[in-house]
Amino acid sequence: MDAHNGVMSTMRELDEAALAMPGTERQLDQGRPEYRVDGKLFCFHRGQRADVVDPVTGVRLDDVLMFRAVDQGMKEMWLADERAIFFTTDHFNGHNAVLLRIRDLGVVTSDELQDLVSDAWLTRASKKNARAWLEANFLANS
Numbered sequence: 001m002d003a004h005n006g007v008m009s010t011m012r013e014l015d016e017a018a019l020a021m022p023g024t025e026r027q028l029d030q031g032r033p034e035y036r037v038d039g040k041l042f043c044f045h046r047g048q049r050a051d052v053v054d055p056v057t058g059v060r061l062d063d064v065l066m067f068r069a070v071d072q073g074m075k076e077m078w079l080a081d082e083r084a085i086f087f088t089t090d091h092f093n094g095h096n097a098v099l100l101r102i103r104d105l106g107v108v109t110s111d112e113l114q115d116l117v118s119d120a121w122l123t124r125a126s127k128k129n130a131r132a133w134l135e136a137n138f139l140a141n142s
Contacts, residue, residue: 004115009105009113014065018043019116023129024121035117040124043117045102051089052099063102066119071096078116083107096123 011033018024018035027034032045038078046052048060069075078086078098085104092099100116108116122130 009108009110011105012108013113014043014105014117017114018121021118021121021125022133023125035121037125038129039120041122042124046099049091051091060102064102065094065102065105066097067100067116068123069096069098070119070123074119114125 004011015026015033019026021037024130025036026127027036029044030047032047034044035042044066045064046064048062049064052061052064053059054061069078075088075096075098077090083104085107086098086100088099098116105113118133122133123134
């Protein structure tokens with residue numbers, strides 16, 4: 001997938017991006033992927049929860065992804081996206097995390113997906129792992 005030609009993201013690419021981050025472990029919870037680093041959850045496919053329902057049918061949605069956000073400012077940036085694909089719920093008030101429906105991955109670019117995943121990973125990685133990754137990916141390129 002080439003982010004420069006506007007190709008959009010899929011669950012397979014989410015899996016690839018998450019597993020490309022050092023020390024990431026993928027687990028399945030009732031068939032839904034969860035991604036952890038240093039034993040800490042940074043991204044996962046949520047099960048059906050009462051806080052996210054279809055506005056027409058009232059059925060609990062089963063296609064919601066959660067990504068940790070670096071801070072409230074980053075959370076607000078994603079929530080302000082003009083496409084209105086990122087959202088939150090009362091459950092996440094005060095938590096640095098955003099939600100995204102799997103069906104909306106199709107409008108997320110590869111670069112955006114990488115940003116979501118790497119930022120989420122950085123919030124949970126040990127300082128040593130985070131510093132090494134940042135040095136390898138940003139400081140070496142500057």
